[in-house]
Amino acid sequence: MSIRELARHLNISIGTVSRALNGRADVNAETRERVLKAAAELGYAPNQSGRSLRQGTTNAVGFMIETNRETSLHGDTFFMSVYDGVQSVFAQHHLDLIILPCPFDDDPCDYVRRVVSRRFVDGLFISATQRHDERIDYLIEREIPFVALGRSLSGGPHSWIDLDFEGVAAESVRRLVARGHRRIGLINTGNDINLGYVFADGYRRAMAEAGIPYRPEFVIRADQTSEEGGYGATDRLLALAERPTAMLLVNEIMAIGAYRRLHDAGLMPGRDMAVIGFRRSPQARFLSPTLTCFEVSLFDMGRRLAEAMLGLMPAYRDLYPGPVVQEIWPMHLVGGESDPPPLSLVMGKAG
Amino acid sequence: MSIRELARHLNISIGTVSRALNGRADVNAETRERVLKAAAELGYAPNQSGRSLRQGTTNAVGFMIETNRETSLHGDTFFMSVYDGVQSVFAQHHLDLIILPCPFDDDPCDYVRRVVSRRFVDGLFISATQRHDERIDYLIEREIPFVALGRSLSGGPHSWIDLDFEGVAAESVRRLVARGHRRIGLINTGNDINLGYVFADGYRRAMAEAGIPYRPEFVIRADQTSEEGGYGATDRLLALAERPTAMLLVNEIMAIGAYRRLHDAGLMPGRDMAVIGFRRSPQARFLSPTLTCFEVSLFDMGRRLAEAMLGLMPAYRDLYPGPVVQEIWPMHLVGGESDPPPLSLVMGKAG
DNA sequence: TGTGTGATCGTAAACGTTTACGGCTCTCTT
């Protein structure tokens, strides 16, 4: 069912049919009606390759994910919420979002190159940005509209949106210090993903501001950002001669493992050890004692990602004007039962 | 950078360039060399829209997911493993897998219609199949190559692959019965997703075979397939006048909630209540006491999904011959600490 | 020398759209 057949069936030229379907002004209302009706009846829908070829645009934007790295980091309701947000904006413009999973044994940059050079999508979201990320350099050079979910040192000025990892770490430390903690552990990711550096920066800065000397043995780089990773990292923290009284984690999935390790050591999170996780995800919400963590609307962040993308695309630039988007999304602390003052202090008071 | 420019740069016709790049036989070895070298240097890659238009094929296969339903059901490392498996096969044929997330407020069937009629992909995987699934009827009618991840009553003979929900339920019941349980609860999904029916069938069949009368109050349809859903469903089970001594769950994420509910009631899973979960996922592996559940290689299942798809695609049918694939993937029990005999029996023995 | 054959390449059509351009018919204005 091509536009030609549809036109023949209606005894109209294909030009008029195309104009009618695309909502152009110079076509009779009655004619348009007939065309739309016939298209619906015959189940006609324009061939995407044809229109892409003609207008040099695919009406699709890709979202690259890595099957190995991120899910283990974020769990995944994370991305689903982001997708929903992006699509809620795209839907208004008949733009489609497609997810591009980079195979686990592929180089991410090669994958981007392949996708981009074949002109499969009009724009690309990338996530899990590395501290130095080749993908960004490449996309800038090729002048492809792209928005990064996560900061990076690479490239010149480009659009990105990131969670406030530094702010979360700093605020966590300040809160713990205010409650009397001095020995604060940090469980970070072991990847060279950029957010790990940012998170550590926030920790260091806040510790320095509190006048607490930096103790490298308190900073653990976990093997994996998963329950097991959190378990193992907590294990290393507990093995220290002088243990921390509090710990903060770059990821709430790891907090699940941390809780378990504490239990297995006969310690109770939120009494024998203060714990502050990261995001208030469904998994985190389910911990007991309730986890002190930070809230953010991923749906809204997805919407903002979409707007940032549209601002870079020639066809929509006028609708979404403004400079390159570089935003750090604040996260709001949700207090839980997991981060009381240190036990020594409580005992001291009590005694 | 089009093929025309590349050809001009080489002083060759575009036909020859195309043949050289596509590995056709009737082109001089030396010429091919020159073409490939120039293409690499100038960074030429064929425009996907152009080739799709010409040969009526996009070299991309879609995998439809629903952002609301499935992740809450499966957690997500589930799909990532499947993607990896699919891609490991597709990579050999220069086929791309793209994930198509159906927006949460869209009708899944409308979404399929849109994707298919625009000829965005050559084939489609669908998942989370409903008991009666319009998508299947539509795809059959349009003669689109598709493979369903999950059975359904809809449509005629079509390709599908499914986990052995019935077998898992039946084997769980048999194991519990063999250990002396008679009052066995079932926590099922509340969606009309097909696997819920299949799981319940296995439960009913095995109970009947054991000669245990069916008690509808022991079968709970959870509000959501999540930690919280499992918590709430367990709550309803515990509220019964005569409680079950064992329970099985259609989903291991719900087992996390079940454990918590039991704890909160002062009961210990694996002592006061036998629990059998579903899949041995990373989350399940992390429970304590260790959960009795079932193992399956999602990567291998993904590979099989890919093979089933290739068998339906005209360009690959000869490489992957055979009839329509309809496979139930067996799952292998991994015993844990969570399903001992009922306490009464143990006490009885002890006493 | 003519002829058949295989290797290599160029030509041009075709895929399904969109859109610039021009033409036709009416109506309105001067």
Added chain:
DNA sequence: AAGAGAGCCGTAAACGTTTACGATCACACA
């Protein structure tokens, strides 16, 4: 009544490929 303008529509080119077909050339063979 002539011209201008608006409304509507048809024509055809163009997007970047692939591929059927035919042309050219060299070479071997009768």
